[in-house]
Amino acid sequence: MTAPRAVGVRLPYGSVPAAVHAWVEHELGSPVVATSEQVGGMSPGCATRLTCADGTRAFVKAVGTGLNPDTPGLFRREVGVLDAIGEHELWARLLASYDDGEWVALLIEDVEGRHPDFTDTAELEAVLAGTDRLSAVLQERDVPETVDLVDVAFVLRKWADCLATLDDAPAEAPVPAWLRADPFGWADVLREHADRPMPHVVHWDIRVDNLLRRPGGDLVFVDWGAAARGPAWADPLLARLERVDEAWFDDSITTSPALREAGDEVVTAFLAGFGAHLAVRSVLAVDVNLPTLKDFRIRESRRMLGAVARRTGR
Structure with a gap:
């Protein structure tokens, strides 16, 4: 499981x-x-x-x-x-x-159920289909501008700034040497996507911790504290991060219409920016009463940057 x-x-x-x-x-x-x-x-x-x-x-x-x-x-x-x-x-x-x-x-509401098993092909496919359905439903919801939502455009620009300044990041930040010069120009890719319209509400925190599978198989998305305005490809990409360290991840990108439209380049840039940001935060952030967060950042950064290396042949 x-x-x-x-x-x-x-x-x-x-x-x-x-x-x-x-x-x-x-x-x-x-x-x-x-x-x-x-x-x-x-x-x-x-x-x-x-x-x-x-x-x-x-x-x-x-x-x-x-x-x-x-x-x-x-x-x-x-x-x-x-x-x-x-x-x-x-x-x-x-x-x-x-x-x-x-x-x-x-x-x-107390949801009777358990976290889905991403090692089970049928349950994983149900998660991906459920995420696509969630995206479609959220696009139909009229959420006023007064509702406090994370600005994904701001986040992408922050990650771009991180990539662009990795040469100045602390030496102990767990970032591979080859990434510190942003050799593929991923900072510019993230900035270009940040400038695009983002009219949709997205969950922005889809991982197994925040998913429940009812006894009948229906999927429930919980924990909306990170909800955001972002691109249509954001939640489908996040739903696949559970297995980002496998070649399955690269193949699965083509099964999402939103990710196919966004393109492989932004997927890799997203992984590079997110992974680099987590790596730098793991040595700079001060986390109050969150003793496991540093190790979480390091583990997730390693998984994402490992995927970047795999996808680019580094």
Whole structure:
């Protein structure tokens, strides 16, 4: 079975403030009698499946600024996005949200299911088809400009700047020497794509940690804290990163209409920019209460830059 790539150190539900507990039980209408902590993802807050005395089930995620100053903002974005896109079988329904300025919490439909197994061909194909369907559905949703979304154009430009300045990056950054001069001009490719219109909402964080497969096989996309405005090829590409270190990845690009239209060059530039950014961040970033994030960055960077080397014969 494919295991979550991102596994952090989370606060258990029992350590969440009493005010959040009281809000949860008020919203659910019954006292919580059983909890099951979840491990995927990097947030230091709780991620807990709840069962109430009357049998009601829900999923709660909660975090405070004292745990990490940035994570509450991701939770607020998720609330805004789920409110804006409404309900659909492709994502878990938002039941209620809490925000006292310090702590932010979401009550979400508890999805019965498990993470899909990317080593199973049928399940992997279902993920890719589900991602294409998600992209089509999101293009039909009218999300106001007032909703806080990540700007993928800004991200691509940031990665381009990273590639263009790798010669000045710390020597200990795990970047291959041949990449430091950006020999293929990928910074320019990323900037050119950043200048293109990006009218669509994209999930922007599709990985096995954020996917659930219901017993009947239907796919559910969870964790919308990184939702963005970006190109149509973004989510199909992210859905394939689980196996970016295999030749399968290169072959699979042709099975996505959006990726075929975007072209191989931007796929490789994306991997180079993302991988280089993660590598540099692994030696420069200061992560509050995220003890596993540095190793995650190094592992993911190695996988992506390894794929770049494979795709270019380096």
